[in-house]
Amino acid sequence: MTALDNLLLISAVTLVIAVLAGNSRVGGWLVTIMYALQGAALMMMSGLGYSTLTMVQSSFSIEVLSQQLLWRFDALSWFFALITIGAGLFCSWFASGEWGEKYRDNGGSLRLFHGALALNVFSMLVLLASGDLLTLFIGWELVSWASFLIMALAGGKAFGYAMRYISYAFAGAMALLGGLLLIYAEVGSFDFQSLKEAVPTMSSATLWLLVVLLTAGFGVKMAILPFHLWQAKAYAETPGPGAAFLGAISSRMGLFAFIVVIVQLIGISRLVEMKIPFTFLDAQDLLAWIAVFTIIIPTYIALRQHDARRLLAWHGVGQTGYMLLGIVIANDLGSAGGLMHVFNYATYQAMLFMVVIAVIHRTGTSNLNKLGGLFTRMPLSYLAMLVGIIGLAGLPPMNGFVSKWLIYRSLIVDGSPLLFLGAVIGTLGTILSVYKLIHNIFLGQLRVEHVAVREAPLSMVIPMMLLAAVVFVTGYFPGLVLDWTSAVQASIGIPVLAHHLGGIDMKGGLDMIWIVSVLLVGFGFGTLVFFLGGRSKRVHQLDNYAGGHFLTAETRYHYSDNFYPGLMHLIGPWYRNSFEWLERGLISAVDTLSTAMQGLYRNAHPSYLLLAVVVFALSWVIV
Amino acid sequence: MNLLVLMIALPLLAAFLLSIIDRASSFAARVIGPLVLLATAAIGLSVWSQLGDAPQAVQWGGFQAPLGITLYADQFGLLFALAMTIGTLLLWPRSTGNQLRSSSLALLLAGTGSGLALSGDLFNIYVFYELMTVVSYGLIASRGTSGSFASTLRYLVISGFGAALALAGIALVYQATGTLNLAQLAQVAPEKLNNLQGFAAFVLMLVGFGVKAELFPVNMWVPEVYATASSRVSALLAGVVSKLALLIIMRLLILVFHQPEALTVLLVLGILGVATGELAAWRARDLNRMLAFSSIGQLGVMFIALSIPGNAGIFAALAVAVHHLFLKPAMFLLAARWGGSIRRLCGAAKTSPVAAGLFVLLSLSLIGVPPLPGFWAKLLVIMPLLTLDQPLYYFAVFIILAAASLEANYLFRVVMKLYDKQPTAVPHKAHATADLATAVFLGGGLIAAVFMLVPLADRLDSIAAQATDVSTYIQTVAPQSLEGDVQ
Incomplete structure (x- = not known):
């Protein structure tokens, strides 16, 4: 039994417990403890995260169709597994208390929910452990169908979104399968190493086909453009903490596979050699631009959402773009930023979803036009959301700042000002929409129906607070995460970023300990002035005015609808739903073809005609 | 080896005696059919266990080949003969009307099917094929509804046409070689049939026998028949009988026709079958029709697999065929109570959770989700296709993969309906126990296959290797007439 065997076994046991006991209160907590145990098992392999261990094999291996199927963990798998298990732990914790009872x-x-969550974690671990291209595909499909299961749990509208997801995901999987089998045809093996060795001798045409097929396959899961339509709605409709889990890690699996196959095995340097004819672009630029548009378009779609969960989920799509961008740039800064962003994003996205679900738990809605002023009722949730949106917007002192800074920096070092501009436009949209999020839920005047609302229960608040602590601490000491990303960089063969606990040593480097300390001192000073100055007056939440008019407690007012009218006046005409239109066009095309085929089969005449033609043709041949 | 003859003769005899037995005791008549099939299956299994690596041939009627009737049993043929027998046993028709007639027809089907699988010359193959066709008319029409009569008529016309073509093909072969014995044909084919006439004969026979194998242009009967026949009969036709027609085509490809053009024809028709079938299924509004169209698509995949030269093609086609053999009958059995518009299926999972769960499993395997057997079968088809490195083969891979995406879409639309939380006003009927039990048994077979993947693949590979071993075929059937004069 190797450490990896232990981990997979514990994960499988978690699944069994979840299915057997998930319905009871104790069962939920038991499952949560099992996730903690999985975390402990992962820690037994922590050498992977600090480059003291290179690989942990699983002793389980089978040979099918003369292909050896292998499972193993390396630094990359370990890093992603850490996030997966962490997300599973916190979401299961969140689900085990009052939320579960209400559900x-x-x-x-609840049995099905815990089972689906455990299945997701298990299948992701299997995917992360894949040691060759065939096991990669098997893990890939397991993950796809596991997410489908958890998405479909809610029934009703969620069925439609889950269906859309699986249509995309399965088409993507088929593209992936095509790509993998093409590799098999070229290389004669599903082995990672053989592919790596064969890449230099592959023809450019084959490589293009491969990159397109594989990127499409992985891209569907990441929801990069133009495959972004399915994700936000499907994630948003997933029940409660399930949405937090999917949002935090699920679509990262696409990024993981992308890193393994495209970055590690094919290599970004090979992509640079693949020029696009008649342009000055190459395959790397193409991917980088896809990443940038994946940042911009979904982020601005998020800005227009009226549902908090949809808004967050659309940001999830946009943030994927940052990760992909950093990884495609593939210098030491960019890849470290991209990888770190995976971790950072998971922490605050899970937390933000949890806050929104806590708000739904207490108020029954996530409609941004029907909330407001909850700050006085749910202060801890407010704090969590504040930490989360600072992270999501990429501002100091939270961890999101560090990863985004690394990505920006890499773009500048790489000499890509236009990509940089695109990334900044995306960040602008993020800041605007996260302000809308916190404003519409927590700020302003409290609505009458929410006067009796209380703070979320402890089972929800504790995971949120813990995650908030992680977001802050890894922002203060980014070196904690950079240790892991460096191990990953070393293991996938890209330049390792030199770093220390507080940030990066370089000209124009970054020291978060210094920055955050200065910020804290500043805040401390401000607080001191506030309390010692004595010139402040406490005002009631409803004692307020807007547009020169006093607002009374009788006519409560919270400005939420038609947020940012000036901006929308400017950019409104750009929203054209072109991709929705494309999708509908595709469906109509299939529909038309399908009708034609049904017509073909409804009439028997074609059969007779074809038969007659065969007879005549052959008699002509013979005579 | 009289046992082999019994496999064919026993069901046929029982079928003819059934009405006489019925006079004496209707109870005996009801039990005797399944009992005979059970005995036949036992005989088949005992032959299988003796067979090993050496195929066996039987000359019937006291003459040596090419004059006598040759039966040839290798694991390949025997597998399909057994599938026919056991399949008929599992899918024993439970007619609401004349049970006696259905029983005799089913016995006839089993007997002729076994005969088809084991025959060693073209003439017998033709005779058994025709018998089987006539029997299936009876089975389809036995439901007695106007729809089933209409579809039977359509099937009859197309089948008749096909039979005439197949006969013409056989005539061409005979004209060129002077023999219909497959072993002898295998000997002379390289010199006498490797020409345009041989190719013409192949196409005629392909189209002729293809009627039952749901080959593209001659499969227009499929959706109507499967939608109107009773689901057990549909299961038999789609699951088992179509595979027997495929077996003939495989035998012909291995032994007689080696033209590269033959493979191209198979490839093109296969691609067209997959494309038209899966596309048509996408819009199907009732489950039976959807399954019928998807079955056309699956058979198309088998034809594509057959177009791969050499052992790999036969292996792949065999794997897909065996997978489909388990899967389609189970799906048709589940569809028995889920007929009519798919919209009416809302919430059916509440009434029959086992059936709904099984449907999900079958759908997953059908679209090829690992680690279910459907995935490995699909892998076996695509892997060699890509190594062939020709544009048309690449296109075939594209079609197979695109078809799988369509399949995932339309099958899971049904699944979504089944699990819909708002049930329809009309209460759903639970499945008949026998139907459900059979379907669960077949589905269990699929799950068992996941755990026995390695030995199963080895076994199928060895079956395919034995089937493609032409020289063994020749030597087994006619050890002394290797130099025998023909014409």
Whole structure:
């Protein structure tokens, strides 16, 4: 039994416990403890995260169709597994308390929920452990169908979104399968090493086909453009903490596979050699631009959402663009930024979803036009959301700042001002929409129906607070995460970023300990002035005015609808739903073809005609 | 080896005696059919266990080949003969009307099917094929609804046409070689049939036998028949009988026709079958029709697999065929109570959770989700296709993969309906126990296959290797007439 065997076994046991006991209160906590145990098992392999260990094999291996199927962990797998198990742990914790009881009382099957969550974690670990291209595909499909299961749990509208997801995901999987089998045809093996050795001798045409197929396959899961339509709605409709889990890590699996196959095995340097004819671009630029548009378009779609979960989920799509961008740039800064962003994003996205779900738990809605002023009722949730949106917007002192800074910096070092501009436009949109999020939920005047609302229960608040602490601490000491990303960089063969606990040593480097300390001192000073100055007056939440008019407690007012009218006046005409239109066009095309085929089969005449033609043709041949 | 003869003769005899037995005791008549099939299956299994690596040939009627009737049993043929027998046993028709007639027809089907699988010359193959066709008319029409009569008529016309073509093909072969014995044909084919006439004969026979194998232009009967026949009969036709027609085509390809053009024809028709079938299924509004169209698509994949030269093609086609053999009958059995518009299926999972769960499993395997057997079968088809490195083969891969995406879409639309939380006003009927039990048994077979993947693949590979071993075929059937004069 190797450490990896232990981990997979514990994960499988978690699944069994979740299915057997998930319905009871104790069962939920038991499952949560099992995730902690998985984390402990992962820590037994922590050498992977600090470059003291290179690989942990699983002793389980089978040979099918003369292909050896292998499972193993390296630094990359370890890093992603850490996030996966962490997300599983916190989401399961969140689900085990009051949320679970309410879910069950509303007719949901908690057993199915915990089972689906555990299945997701298990299948992701299997994918992360894949040691060759065939096991990669097997893990890939397991993950796809596991997410489908958790997305479809809610029924009703969620069915439609889950269906859309699986249509995309399965088409993507087929593209991936085509790519992998093309590799097999070229290389004669599904082995990672053989592919790596064969890449230099592959023809450019084959490589292009491969890159297109594989990127399409992985891209569907990451929801990069133009495959971004499915994700936000599907994630948003997933029940409660399931949405937090999917948002935090699920679509990262696409990035993981992308890193393994495209970055590690094919190599970014090979992509640079693949020029696009009649342009000055190459395959790397193409991917980088796809990443930038994946940042911009979904982020601005998020700006227009009226549902908090949709808004967050659309940001999830946009943030994927940053990760992909950093990794495609593939210098020491960019790849470290991209990888770190995976971790950072998971922490605050999970937390933000948890806050929104806590708000739904207390108020029954996530509609941004029906909330407001909850700051006085749910202060801890407010704090969590504040930390989360600072992270999501990429501002200091939270961890999101560090990863985004690394990515920006890499773009500048790489000499790509236009990409940089695109990334900054994306960040602008993020800041605007996260302000809308916190403003519409927590700021302004409290609505009458929410006067009796209380703070979320401890089972929800504790995971949020812990995650907030992680977001802050890894922002203060980014070296904690950079240790892991460096191990990953070393293991996938890209330049390792020199770093220390506080940031990076270089000209114009970054020291977060210094920055955050200065910020804290500043805040401390401000607080001191505030309390010692004595010239402040406490005002009631409803004692307020807007547009020169006093607002009374009788006519409460919270400005939420048609947010940013000036901006929308400027950019509104750009929203054209072109991709929705494309999708509908594709469906109509298939529909038309399908109708034609049904017509073909409805009439028997074609059969007779074809038969007659065969007879005549052959008699002509013979005579 | 009289046992082999019994496999064919026993069901046929029982079929003819059934109405006489019925006079004496209707109970005996009801039990005797399944019992005979059970005995036949036992015989088949005992032959299988003796067979090993050496195929066996039987000369019937006291003459040596090419004059006598040759039966040839290798694991390949025997596998399909057994599938026919056991399949008929599992899918024993439970007619609401004349049970006696259905029973005799089913016995006839089993007997002629085994005969088809084991025959060693073209003439017998033709005779058994025709018998089987006539029997299936009866089975389809036995439901007695006007729809089933209409579809039977359509099937009859196309089948008749096909049979005439197949006969013409056989005539061409005979004209060129002077023999219909497959072993002898295998000997002379390289010199006498490797020409335009041989190719013409192949196309005629392909189209002729292709009617039952749901080959593209001659499969227009499929959706109507499967939608109107009783689901057990549909299961038999789609699951088992179509595979027997495929077996003939495989035998012909291995032994007689080696033209590269033949492979191209198979490839093109296969691609067209997959494309038209899966596309048509996408819009199908009732489950039976959807399954019928998807079955056309699956058979198309088998034809594409057959177009791969050499052992790999036969292996791949065999794997897909065996997978489909388990899967399609189970799906048709589930569709028995889920007929009519798919919209009416809302919430059916509440009434029959086992059936719904099984449907999900079958769908997953059908679209090829690892680690279910459907995935490995698909892998076996695509892997060699890509190594062939020709544009048309690449296109075939594209079609197979695109078809799988369509399949995932339309099958899971049904699954979504099944699990819909708002049930329809009309209460759903639970499945008949026998139907459900059979479907669960077949589905269990698929799951068992996941755990026995390695030995199973080895076994199928060895079956395919044995089937493609032409010299063994020749030597087994006619050890002394290797130099025998023909014409």
